[in-house]
Amino acid sequence: MINKMGKGQTLYKEAKRLIPGGTQLLSKRPEQLLPELWPAYYDRAKGCEIWDLDGNRYIDMSYMGIGANTLGYADEDVDKAVIECIQKGNMTTLNCPEEVELAKKLIELHPWAEMVRYARGGGDGMSVAVRIARAATGKDVILFSGYHGWHDWYLSANLADDKALDGQLLPGLNPLGVARGMKGTSYPFYYDNKGQFLELVHKYGDKLGGVVLEAVRNLEPEPDFFEVIEYETQRLGIPLIVDEVSSGFRLNTGGAHLVIGLHPDIAVFAKGMSNGYAMSAIIGKKKYMDAAQDTFISSTYWTERIGPVAALATINKMLRCKVQDHMIECGKTIQHGWKNLAIKHNLDIHVGSLYPLSHFDFKDNSLVYKTLFTQEMLKRGFLATNSYYACYAHKDEHIVVYLKACDEVFAFLASIKDAPERYLEGPVCQSGFKRLS
Template identity: 30%
Template sequence: MSKNTEVLLNRHDAVLVRGYMPHKNIFGMAGMGYPAFVQRAAGARFWDVDGNAYLDYILGFGPIVLGYDDPAVCNAIADQMARGTVYGLAHPKELDVAELLVEVIPRAEMVGFFLGGSAATSGAVRLSRAYTGRDKVIVCGYHGWHDWARPGDVGVPQPVSALTLAVAYGDLDALEDCLKQHDNQVACVVMETIQAGGPPEGFLQGCVDVAHAHGAVCVFDETKVGFRVAMGGAGEYYGVTPDMATYGKACCNGYAGSFIAGKREILASKACRKAWMTATAHGDPLSLTAIEVVVRELQRRDGIAYQWKIGNRLIEGVNAACEAGGLSYRLIGIGPMPRPVMAESDRTRCLNMLRGCLARGYYLHPTHPMFLSLAHTEADIEDTIAAVGEAIAEARGNHR
């Protein structure tokens, strides 16, 4: 660990509340030899506080899809900033962007804007409860930090936790059993659409059907997946229509906006019209501007297909290099979201390989799903694959 990083980590605990950023796990990552503090970023790269550059495959945990300093976003944001960053009235851009999203997300009929993925998923739960008049929620995956999404966590009241039930991904029977057990009490099933290696055949449609059979709303949490696997996320990719879907992260290329999109029958119902979901900055013009540019640029540059292309090549190349080198590190899942896995027994060697990649300027994550951007070139991907091979060979050399 560099002196710079050590000094910053020491300052950290004195002034910052730990709980606000555990997912970044900077102490754990620094302990594994990863950089903990970033100084700046541009294109597909970031620079740490020691000036080392890395090709970034985590991209802010998903938001950066066009590239950090994408000129189309920067120019549009600069233009909007000069005209105001928050207003006390509605503005036409809300309608423009909502209409654009309804056009590009299959079968979405209405849209509501939020800030942050957690607020969007909470909005979907609030609306489902309002619509059904029921209190319980079945979750599957990670849906953010709000009370309903973190049952049993420190600081979450027990009566709130008791309203959230959880089921395992891919297990339709477990979902059906849970709905039966809590018959007429479940407002919605909130499903993180792509987990592990992706959904088993028919699973997502099954979730919708089973939820409906029990009078519950089916919400697809597309926070990580939207604008990557397809503009509308896994629902669009697998041809399944949920009642509502939530989006965040990549929709804004690094701005904080998020939104829900769904069926008019629910979202325009009398009960949902009354649900309180307002916040000072919901529908902020900077996020809306970013959404508009992200949609247009993904369309103009065939950005979804490009993420699939380079993501598939990364998976194929890294896995071949690891297999040839006798290492258990693998990328599983689907092209736009390669997910790393490794055998526990082989962890030390895999981490050595990843540190070798870091030393060469390639930031591959040990555990979290990774992401691609339109700023990653095909040459970047080939160089990454070569770096994996070199890092394996180097680690082997060191052991001789």
């Protein structure tokens, strides 16, 4: 049994009375993982280990800071650079020189790009990129595929059809509060569906201000999918914006588009580029990026020093230690382990996604089994769900004990197929966006 009266759940109940939605990030809601049982809050973290408010130690084999901590928690090299930055002063009337150094580094890693702007979160970065695209083209309509954050330009797709975004990763997103006048300014298309994309281009071609695309999804696209999108954006003279918020700095030190043969005009990075410190970057070709001077894009804390310093320290360590090679090998071992254990215990699962962002789904009764998996892994000392985000701090010993625990839990799940709900110690986890009571 898991202690329902832990300090984390007690504090979370209080938080739900004080903070709408309980927390600032949907992915960190306990309801998304293990309702009423998830530890919810941490006291300290190091490497890939987390201690909760009750002093319990867990190995994090789940999201590693929702994909932000590519090196691991409290990485000594990055933290050393940040501490030195703090001692020198994080925010002043003058600008920090590191933002110029970081711009040079990002352009060195992406020779097609010529200019860089910064924000501090992935959603903010995507919103900046879309603003730049509209400013550069003088046109309003954006076509997009995938999930791109919480901002109005994206949620406005649900003004015409409240299920428009359901197939873009996160169902149930309510556009309440988005101005009705934004209806008809953004339209989704499915990844690898060039027919749907071309229909939208035919319908809105003269109104299009840009196309937004995630670099990678869980499926491999047809060979000509990228070619069609690149051809149409070039023909129309509009930017192709590639969202690298999740995929960036996973397959290589830089954008996944460099690996998969996609050629953007603008690319957006966040999450893993700065190892848990707030930072995002919008890089692109001068003919589009220069339009940022013609529209107002400005925020005080986009000029603070910690973000660029952390990003530079993180990127330099990635280059020095070949971090992506390590993360790919970790993910490959985990995915093979899941598949072999599912066969061993006769469980029907689907395993996929990039190795550093591995994922599996139970094909039947998926949310119940996902909740049970998380519940039973927590008892064994792991923060675990049906996703595994690799980091440099994950070592062989962590993977070995994790897969041993998976073996035990898969065996348990296989033994209770007739009535798995009976073994839940709390509610079933949620999927998508829902209002909390």
